[in-house]
């Protein structure tokens with residue numbers, strides 16, 4: 127019998143865990159009839175029955191240093207349901223690191239990653255399993271609808287995907303997050319990448335394998351509040367760019383090249399002009415503008431280089447990505 131692990135990172139999710147467990151238990155005890163479109167160009171629609179009882183299930187919660195009673199609730203749930211396993215991190219390490227911790231501890235032949243806040247509909251899982259059984263290794267959910275979200279957040283995140291896509295050769299899919307089913311070998315590939323500054327969405331693409339898209343409608347968060355504000359999303363965006371491309375460095379060298387060519391031409395012009403017409407002192411505004419423009423450009427370039435040096439600094443320390451305090455009730459030393 128194949129085992130499927132469901133990995134759920136949880137940070138201050140006490141309001142959602144019971145509902146989530148109920149939904150999961152409902153999911154794993156039912157049969158589902160799903161309608162899927164063939165992979166062929168004609169794409170005829172077939173219906174299939176997916177028997178969830180044919181699989182063994184593990185719910186792997188990673189408590190990412192929650193400040194509320196998430197851990198107590200998880201321990202209670204584990205007493206009621208032996209499918210629940212708990213990786214308790216020693217502090218809050220952030221979702222990306224919590225995901226790696228979960229992947230390290232997951233035992234299943236496949237791993238389904240979902241959020242604890244019920245935004246990812248469990249009803250899509252049977253379709254993911256269907257495609258996995260058809261031989262796909264990474265069945266990823268793409269939001270056909272982003273749920274309740276501010277206009278600015280939606281715009282910014284779409285523009286970020288656009289920029290990242292233009293800059294890297296790795297395909298980063300818009301509206302696609304961590305909600306996906308991964309075959310064990312994809313999980314093994316991802317856990318072999320121990321970089322400390324993680325941008326998991328990029329790593330899924332980087333490792334490759336056979337991918338398949340399923341569409342879903344993202345629900346609104348049920349309880350609690352999102353831990354990602356605009357600033358943390360901005361940081362994640364910088365992480366995404368700097369982890370996967372050195373294009374900004376190249377852009378700054380190109381800008382430098384263009385600027386020095388212009389400066390050279392201007393120098394020749396000034397030189398000839400002075401030779402022909404002499405040099406009544408003039409050009410204070412030009413001087414100030416040029417100095418300001420170039421100091422700005424230099425600071426920007428230094429900043430970009432600094433971002434990369436900071437990352438080299440962090441990687442060379444080679445600290446572990448996360449620290450586990452306990453697994454289930456056992457303390458990890």
Ligand code: UDP
Nearest residue numbers: 135136137190220221224241242352353354
């Ligand atoms: N999460 C986490 N550690 C963090 C922040 C979030 O494990 O430091 C988890 C959180 O509990 C949830 C998932 O990551 O299960 C997604 O977080 P959230 O709903 O806040 O993000 P959003 O859906 O707004 O992008």
Ligand code: MG
Nearest residue numbers: 241243245347
């Ligand atoms: Mg959420």
